[in-house]
Amino acid sequence: MSGNHELNLNETLNEWHGSLKSYLIGFILSLLLTIASFGLVITRLLQGPALVVTIVGLALTQAIVQVLFFLHLGKEAKPKWESVTLYSTVATLLIIVIGTLWIMYDLNNRVMPGM
């Protein structure tokens, strides 16, 4: 084993990847995306499925913005274990979400018609 190399305070501070710029970009983008979501729903510029698809798209965009600019994903040194863990989690999440919606929604409708 290569042993545990412990960092001093200076090295530890350098391990963190945030910057004022990334927080400002993240904040402004999140603000705009949030206002767009609420604005679209309140003013009803879009209707029905188009509105749903748009606000879900805005939410996913804001999630990616926050992961990149607030959680600083992808800035760690190789091998990027955080990114790898995120990808496997997203895969598991998709299985859970799609599987649940498909099976449970269908079951729910069959068992409780008209509810």
Added chain:
Amino acid sequence: LPSLAIHHQPEKHPDRSIPDPHQDTFSKNVLGFWMYLMTDCLLFGALFCTYAVLHNGTFGGPTSRDIFDLNIAFVETMILLLSSVTCGLAMLSAVKRRTNAVKAWLAVTFLLGALFVAIELTEFSMLVQEGNSWKRSAFLSAFFTLVGTHGLHVSAGLLWILVMIGQFFYWGLTVDTFRRLTIFSMFWHFLDLIWIFIFTFVYLMGVI
């Protein structure tokens, strides 16, 4: 770790051209906490699915259109987003070794988080007083479970901020307090991330 090494055949020609940086306590803790956040993602994913499935099970009670107020949701969203930024400012102050600024930004983050929880509890108590508690219907059970779990996380974060402020008063900026602050900031940003999906899937889609 000799006990684990029994079953581990070391590579004959390991590639050391790219050293794995995750050898120190800081990196290990950050990665480990990130993995915890990922499992928390799965928890919230399951709760979102439950909510989606039970959303129409109102059992003669109010629907989401009847009880959701977009003004409250918007104010909560703004407060949480602002608190995410002030938490980041605490981290930036720590990197610049300004311990007093760290405490101040953590205090601001705490106030914003407490305001968020207070608004959420007010909303919950109004619903309960109108007879629309989690006992009313499957829809309301799922709503209180999902949003309440997020609120519990924020409340745990509030406790964590108080402990962090105490540690910064007691020890100042050290390798340990900075590591804990980093992990706290990840937790806080993660809660803001989950909230995006709550205001979209619960509040906005609830009134469409």
